Amino acid sequence: MSFNEPHIDYAGISPLIALTVGLCVVLLSAVFRPLRRTAPLLTMVALGATAGLLVWQWDDPKTLITGALRLDDLAISISLIAILTAAFCVLLSLRERATEEAGSGEYHALLLGSVLGMTMLAQATNLVTFFVALETLSIPLYILCATNLRREGSLESGLKYLIVGSIGSATLLYGMAFLYGGTGSTNFAGIAHGIARSGLDGDPLILIGIAMAAVGLAFKTSIAPFHQWTPDVYQGAPTPITSFMAVATKAAAFAVFLRFFDVALGSQLDSWQPALAALAAISILVGNVGALGQDSLKRLMGWSGVAQAGYMLGSVVVASEAGTSALVFYLAAYAFMNLAAFAVIVARERETVFGDDIRGVRGLGAERPLLAWPLTISMLALAGLPATTGFIGKLYLIEALVEGDYTWLAVFIAVGTMISLAYYLRVVAAMWMRPEGERAAGARPAIAGASPEADPVDPEAGRRWSLAGPALLAAAATVFFGIVPQPLVDFAEHAGRSLFG
């Protein structure tokens, strides 16, 4: 009996290996007393090594582990976005109370675990890896949401996310079962082949499978009407984790959304295209209307995330190379815009007693221009105003939509953007346009110290490089790529070609 050693492409799976090793090392570092303070540093090293290995594989698409994973430029670009976000999250977590309470090593190990899930999810081309990766991504996040142990809101957020996330996963799994039952394959390409071979075009079995898979993914990407958890979870979770969830989860989930629908279910385009377009439209409307009048900045970002997910879903709907490129560009832009905003929110949370309330940023323009500018740029970019990546991202999306004959959805994006101005500019107005007198009166309110749980005020937080640095960096990138978008466009086009080229 001869035994053939299977060929293992270690180069291809090296990013996953690096993350796994990093995860273990960071977790063990918590055990050894002298290494305890090094967890953030070790996490950054692991993230940096993974990013390096991913860049090394750029433009060299390969199929790994007998078709379970595919490492192409789409997967790499999405993973890089997730890693960038995680690196920002590590910086924002320095001196964060949640990190101390949960244990720095565990906190960072969980973060790396989630990144591992995302990197895998972006490469998944098989129902099994798809589901395993999604859970690897989600379970650490459930815990991370609840790491602020003394705050009820944080625990509530973790529990809520766990329950809703599990429902989403269960629905997705059920949908996968239908697809597997119908086509007899777990492989994305195999599913497409199976549908064609067995003449299952438009068969209820397949349609139910598609619908349930779409619902499951909609839960993960917080697309209305499956978004109800988003504002609550965003608000309750420690803010650095919120920023990570808002950007990286969305990026990874959208990557698999693209691959699953465009590769496995590409032949069923006619049945899912209108449904997803309707979901996108609902999401744009619900998210933008929901964000109006929110006083909590984190809730506001949550609702805005629902709306932005609607814009991004548009690019999945058109199922084209332009759509894929537009999505990757938008996700990269979205990362910069959101991270700038969240860094400022974290700084103000620590500096003032208002937490993430909009009152915390009042008068920031006169008082702390170095914090006010990043938040201003981020809000203007999210609203899609020119000279920011937000504008180019919208331009890219709308171009893809019009090209794909979904002009009405493009108009919907325009309408949604108009509504969104009302709440994004409210934040800007609070920073720059409050009369001095009113601000002075409200600066130190009577409730200061009233709640024993209130976070300690650290008036220097916004001046520390670990917060001001990321905020300025992300804002600078938002403006830079708004004026010189070509490098980011090239990046996105590579990703687009890898799926459709």
Place this chain on the structure above:
Amino acid sequence: MSSAILWAPLAFGLVGLFLPSRAVGWWATLGAVVTLGLAIAAVLGFDSGSSALQYAVDEPWISGLGVDYSLGVDGLNLFLILLTAVLWVGGVAFAAFREQERPKTFYFLMLVAETATLGSFLAQDLLLFVLFFDLMLVPFYFLFGAWGHDRTAEGGLTASAATLKMIVYTLIGSLLMLVAAIATAIIAADGGHLTFSIAALQEQGLSHGSQQWIFWFFAAAFLVKMPAFLLHGWMPDAYRAAPLPALAVFSGVLAKVGAYGFLRVVLPLFPDATVEFQEVILLIALASILYGSVMAFTQTNVRLIAGYSSVAQLGFITAGIFALRADGSDGAVLQMVNHGLVVAPTFVIVALLLERTGTEDIREMGGLALRAPVLAALFLIVALATLAMPGSANFVGEFYILNGLFQAKIVFAFVAISGVAMSAYYALRLYQGTMHNRQPEGLLSREIGVRDALVLVPLVLCIVSLALYPQLILERTAPTVAQTVAKVGGGEAPEAQLADRKAHDWEATLAKR
């Protein structure tokens, strides 16, 4: 050359951020003056006989998306660029003579606004035009909101609410315009090479059906910006909130971008739809003339009198463009410059009145001419130009507009004429109410200071010199305007053309049968 004009203000603005606060006002003025110098050089070097694009720049910007960095000057925008440069010198210098809160940010935003405005005039790429058109709004949002006045005591809005209203109104138009611009390029490319170059899009042309909806998306953006009747809801609140130096340039130039957009984008790219909807737009224009004039009669706030008079004047300009004849559009271009030159000094004078009387209510002013004959004389020239006194360039402009309108649509022309008569009433009411009449008790009249005269006198001199020689503008704009208007039928009556086209369609249908 085009790039230098475009980026000079921004460059000065950025450097200004690093200067000491006391010097930044003068630095910004210097920036505006340098830009003006470049604009004058552009006018001097302009070949007046040609309708072609001059000082053209064309570089790929985002090649993947078909967007080019493409600028150029021709008869349509030459004098609007000069107007922008002139008014910004006035606005910035006027502000520099006064204390400003947070001066660095203020002047930075003023100069960013100038670059954005110049960009929307210079852009020869449809998407670049949309980008600058939207970008213009951002600095003014901050200028109006953070340096503006809350009007809650008078039952109005706070500055930030008023500006939010403005930005939502204007962006409704311009976001739809973004979709429309992209649709234009994609439909025109029809699967081929995607480009947003206005010249290339003209060649490719659009089908009649697509033109119809795209036309309205663009028209909405431009009509809101002007603002035209029914879409002017943001104007009263924003005008009352705005700081006056910023309002002078805003009202003097930004409203013109809307009218200019019709000439630059709508007429050449959507000729069929333009002809089809000519009367609808003319109706809106006439409504703006009538409504703006009547409101200007009845308002008591001097800002709003000037604001509503702008609505009426912009109605006039729109009517001139939509006469779809060369003389109408010639007049419209001339009138855009004229109106900018009269409305900006008006707001400077409003600021001076406010400093003297402490009020913006015309009922509480009066008799200022007694002690301030020079100010009164300057104001009189501005007022007479506003009402298009024969001998002023405004008279020439309105004459051309009406001439074009008479030949195109005589009924509309008769209604428009009433606007001329009404403009006399509101301009004189504004002048008399402030300068003549009885001086209210306790009101101190002061002569204009030397420093303010330095701002106001050159602007008034521009009005006078243009009155003496309006040909300066007309002979340079005429070739381009003729070429633009030729796209929508130019000389002959446009409806005859449309009928002609429809007849062709009929023939085609019959032939098929």
